[in-house]
Amino acid sequence: xxxxxxxxxxxLLTAGPGAHAQEAPLLYRQxxxxxxxxxxxxxxxxxxxxxxxxxxxxxxxxxxxxxxxCAQALxxxxxxxxxxxxxxxxxxxxxxxxxxxxxxxxxxxHSVPGLPPQAITSPRVTLNEAARQLAMAxxxxxxxxxxxxxxxxxxxTRTDIASSRRSRASTARAQRWAPLVDRIATEEGxxxxxxxxxxxxxxAYNAAAVSPKNAVGLMQLIPATAERFGLPRDQRxxxxxxxxxxxxxxxxxxxxxxxxxxxxxxxxxxxxxxxxRYGRRIPPYPETQTYVRRVRHFMAHSVGG
Numbered sequence: 001x002x003x004x005x006x007x008x009x010x011x012l013l014t015a016g017p018g019a020h021a022q023e024a025p026l027l028y029r030q031x032x033x034x035x036x037x038x039x040x041x042x043x044x045x046x047x048x049x050x051x052x053x054x055x056x057x058x059x060x061x062x063x064x065x066x067x068x069x070c071a072q073a074l075x076x077x078x079x080x081x082x083x084x085x086x087x088x089x090x091x092x093x094x095x096x097x098x099x100x101x102x103x104x105x106x107x108x109x110h111s112v113p114g115l116p117p118q119a120i121t122s123p124r125v126t127l128n129e130a131a132r133q134l135a136m137a138x139x140x141x142x143x144x145x146x147x148x149x150x151x152x153x154x155x156x157t158r159t160d161i162a163s164s165r166r167s168r169a170s171t172a173r174a175q176r177w178a179p180l181v182d183r184i185a186t187e188e189g190x191x192x193x194x195x196x197x198x199x200x201x202x203x204a205y206n207a208a209a210v211s212p213k214n215a216v217g218l219m220q221l222i223p224a225t226a227e228r229f230g231l232p233r234d235q236r237x238x239x240x241x242x243x244x245x246x247x248x249x250x251x252x253x254x255x256x257x258x259x260x261x262x263x264x265x266x267x268x269x270x271x272x273x274x275x276x277r278y279g280r281r282i283p284p285y286p287e288t289q290t291y292v293r294r295v296r297h298f299m300a301h302s303v304g305g
Contacts, residue, residue: 031128034208035135036173042131046104052079062104064123069093069100083121090120105130110286115212125212132209139174139204173205177218180240188247190254194261195247197298198268201291207239219246265295 024032024043032039046062053060065086067078080086086102090109093100100109103126109115112129119125177199185195202220203209215222216236223233229252231245250268257263257272257280266282267275269291274283282292 027124027127031131034128034210035131035204035206037131037135037138042105042134046127049106050077050079050104064104065121066104066106067093067100067102068106069096069098071096071098086121087117090117102126103130105134107133111290112212113285113287119212128210129212132204132211135206136201136204139200173207174200177205177207177239181218181243184240184243184247188244188251190247190251193299194295195243195250197295198246198250198265199243200298201294207242208237217242217246219243221246221249225249262292262296265292 024039028043028046029039031037032042043062047060049068050062050066051060052063054063063079065080065083067080067086067089069076069078069089078089080089090100090102094109101107102109102120103123105127107126107130109120111133115125174196178196181195181199182192185192199205199218202215203218205218207218209218209220210216211220213222218239219242221231221236221242223236226233226236226242226245229245229248231241235241236245250264253264253267253272254261257267257275262282263275263280266288270283270285270288274285274288275281278284282289
């Protein structure tokens with residue numbers, strides 16, 4: 001059910017610009033522009049998932065504090081009156097072991113473990129994170145579609161093949177940042193495919209990406225990690241500096257986990273402390289396990305070239 005819904009969401013966001021006549025509010029336009037999505041389609045998706053009549057508007061609007069609680073295939077949608085009521089609804093559902101989806105776009109809480117209540121109840125935060133995940137899913141779908149195309153002709157040089165992969169398997173952002181990613185990875189002694197895969201999984205090559213946890217840039221660095229590897233927190237938005245610090249963290253993780261790629265990637269997502277707490281194994285977080293699989297997939301398909 002969720003997979004079918006996600007597929008519908010992606011189809012909606014890739015529809016032509018004339019498919020949605022209703023103009024999206026400013027917040028939706030801002031977030032859509034950040035992740036290069038259709039603002040009208042994003043708003044239409046929110047209306048379908050969380051739309052309800054409000055005394056504040058003559059037509060239905062996406063309810064900002066929508067909560068969807070699911071037990072296996074059975075789900076119910078709740079429209080709490082305010083942020084406090086939403087927090088209580090989420091807490092009750094979590095205590096009952098239900099799957100929880102929040103905000104107008106139905107952000108899955110299990111995809112962002114540890115999100116604090118003030119973030120869970122903020123429409124701006126949940127919209128931003130849900131849109132970021134949709135953008136990443138769209139990028140992955142484009143990669144899969146590109147990979148299904150006919151292979152390069154016999155006789156191409158290695159450089160030709162890499163260039164062909166880059167041009168057909170990457171978004172415009174990936175094409176823009178691929179040379180810089182290649183250079184930084186090489187200078188830091190890393191496999192460029194790995195750095196490309198991390199960038200694709202973290203930000204979908206969006207140098208302006210910002211997460212609800214204040215992770216920013218191509219490699220989604222939080223302030224503490226940036227400073228730990230020599231980058232002042234106020235310089236995290238610089239693409240080259242961001243890539244440099246993120247690559248150094250990744251290289252450190254590989255050394256720390258004895259070149260175990262899966263553990264290093266899991267550590268990049270969840271922190272090396274989480275990997276240690278679970279006996280130096282991939283933590284049982286759905287987000288982290290999905291993240292490791294995604295990075296491996298991107299590496300296998302030579303993300304970025």
